[in-house]
Amino acid sequence: MKIVNRGSIRAHSAIARQTLRDLLRERLLYNVFFVALFLLFFGYLAALLVYGHQDRVMLDFGIMIDAFSIYFVAASAGARMLRKEIDDRTAYLPLSRPVSRPCYYFSKWCGIAGFLGLNLILLTAVLCVGLQLTGGHPTLALFQQMILIGVEAWIVAALSLWLSLFLRQGIAIMVSLAFLFLSHNHGPLALINIGWIKNALSVLTPDGRWFLLDTRVYYEMPLHWGGLAQRFGYGLLWAIFFILIGNAFFYRKNLQ
Amino acid sequence: MSERVLPLSVQNVSFSFGSKPALRDVSFDVNPGEVFALIGHNGAGKTTLFHLILGYKFARRGRISLFGKPALDAPSRRDLGYVPERAYLPMEQSLHSYLKYLGDLQNFDSGELNDEIERVASEVGLQAVLRQPMRSFSKGMLQKAMLAQALLGRPRLMILDEPMSGLDPDAREQLRARITGWKAQRKSVLFSTHALEDVEHLADRVMVLDQGVQNFLGPKDEWVKTVRGGER
Numbered sequence: 001m002k003i004v005n006r007g008s009i010r011a012h013s014a015i016a017r018q019t020l021r022d023l024l025r026e027r028l029l030y031n032v033f034f035v036a037l038f039l040l041f042f043g044y045l046a047a048l049l050v051y052g053h054q055d056r057v058m059l060d061f062g063i064m065i066d067a068f069s070i071y072f073v074a075a076s077a078g079a080r081m082l083r084k085e086i087d088d089r090t091a092y093l094p095l096s097r098p099v100s101r102p103c104y105y106f107s108k109w110c111g112i113a114g115f116l117g118l119n120l121i122l123l124t125a126v127l128c129v130g131l132q133l134t135g136g137h138p139t140l141a142l143f144q145q146m147i148l149i150g151v152e153a154w155i156v157a158a159l160s161l162w163l164s165l166f167l168r169q170g171i172a173i174m175v176s177l178a179f180l181f182l183s184h185n186h187g188p189l190a191l192i193n194i195g196w197i198k199n200a201l202s203v204l205t206p207d208g209r210w211f212l213l214d215t216r217v218y219y220e221m222p223l224h225w226g227g228l229a230q231r232f233g234y235g236l237l238w239a240i241f242f243i244l245i246g247n248a249f250f251y252r253k254n255l256q
Numbered sequence: 257m258s259e260r261v262l263p264l265s266v267q268n269v270s271f272s273f274g275s276k277p278a279l280r281d282v283s284f285d286v287n288p289g290e291v292f293a294l295i296g297h298n299g300a301g302k303t304t305l306f307h308l309i310l311g312y313k314f315a316r317r318g319r320i321s322l323f324g325k326p327a328l329d330a331p332s333r334r335d336l337g338y339v340p341e342r343a344y345l346p347m348e349q350s351l352h353s354y355l356k357y358l359g360d361l362q363n364f365d366s367g368e369l370n371d372e373i374e375r376v377a378s379e380v381g382l383q384a385v386l387r388q389p390m391r392s393f394s395k396g397m398l399q400k401a402m403l404a405q406a407l408l409g410r411p412r413l414m415i416l417d418e419p420m421s422g423l424d425p426d427a428r429e430q431l432r433a434r435i436t437g438w439k440a441q442r443k444s445v446l447f448s449t450h451a452l453e454d455v456e457h458l459a460d461r462v463m464v465l466d467q468g469v470q471n472f473l474g475p476k477d478e479w480v481k482t483v484r485g486g487e488r
Contacts, residue, residue, distance in 0.1 A: 009361065013360075022346070097362050098332075098361070255313065
């Protein structure tokens with residue numbers, strides 16, 4: 001049988017696609033998605049109760065709901081995908097092929113990242129419909145915000161994928177979300193004025209403020225492309241950092 | 257590749273689960289075209305040894321090579337077919353899409369991959385159900401599916417973990433005939449078993465593991481004499 005291009009790009013893409021397919025079959029993730037849709041609808045109803053600036057209420061609700069649901073999906077997908085394959089041993093046959101563990105691990109994350117991207121596109125589309133219905137309109141700043149939420153979800157997925165190698169699924173999800181909470185509280189926690197906490201936070205967690213555009217979204221003040229690229233790159237570096245750590249663990253892990 | 261390159265070489269391999277030793281200083285080779293039987297009770301270390309060969313676990317000491325290359329190098333597994341003891345398959349998926357996935361991992365030419373999938377499916381008699389989800393398969397069909405995935409790409413070394421367990425007499429006979437056929441094609445086979453008659457029918461050489469210790473390594477006839485002698 002002829003073997004083509006010795007590189008592993010085809011293997012990478014096959015594993016990523018397989019992961020994406022597996023995720024599309026997961027009921028839990030659909031449930032989260034439908035809960036998010038329901039909450040967006042609830043946000044729409046809440047906006048209707050407000051006199052004036054209904055679109056801002058929708059925007060506020062929408063971004064918050066989209067962000068929370070995508071973070072939760074990221075944490076659960078990361079905690080579940082590899083762990084499940086190790087536990088039920090379906091990872092055995094792919095790993096008996098000429099596929100390196102780093103390739104397998106990284107491609108798993110790519111599949112999850114693709115799924116999160118799809119999820120985010122759908123939720124953003126629903127939010128845009130909600131905005132139209134409340135008299136607003138989607139803006140460039142909103143799309144930039146959603147991109148940054150997506151990047152942050154990639155970090156959460158990479159972290160939870162790593163944690164799932166040695167923690168139970170539920171704990172991996174909780175720790176990942178706690179990490180996210182800490183990263184969004186660099187500001188308030190810094191007020192504690194204890195040097196080592198500040199230092200530890202700044203070293204161990206990304207600064208969540210990089211991923212929130214806050215008033216820029218409401219006042220339609222998009223970032224310059226350079227600024228967006230900088231924040232995107234910052235998030236990607238953190239995701240890569242966790243992928244590398246996870247890979248180091250997976251590389252020499254004895255499977256059951 | 258040269259016939260002189262050993263498909264599998266295991267040298268002084270030791271492994272332990274925590275402080276409990278599972279394999280102690282195990283060494284053997286599998287030659288081209290040889291059928292090699294690994295015998296031992298449950299917990300003797302047979303599956304652990306397979307896992308070390310396949311890179312699922314890492315030996316604490318020793319060296320394992322596949323076709324002259326370290327077994328931990330992913331490309332050395334290109335000519336390897338593995339059938340685990342149980343059907344570790346994604347049941348929601350069809351056999352066709354799963355074989356396609358595995359074929360992609362082996363970097364097969366995509367034009368030829370479909371033909372190869374048809375070939376292995378017809379070889380194990382599953383071509384009619386190729387596009388059905390594997391959850392609808394019977395136990396026998398799942399075992400055939402496991403065999404089909406191992407045959408993908410015509411590997412030169414087959415590793416079979418207790419392949420006869422749970423098979424009815426007909427299926428057992430078919431598998432024996434298949435292993436004999438592979439031997440005729442100069443493929444090497446390493447299989448584990450509890451059944452003495454399988455060893456007598458199939459193996460060229462035998463290794464006996466007892467609680468992780470290599471108790472016997474030699475030609476089948478010698479082992480048969482030892483066992484028969486012990487029975488008398």
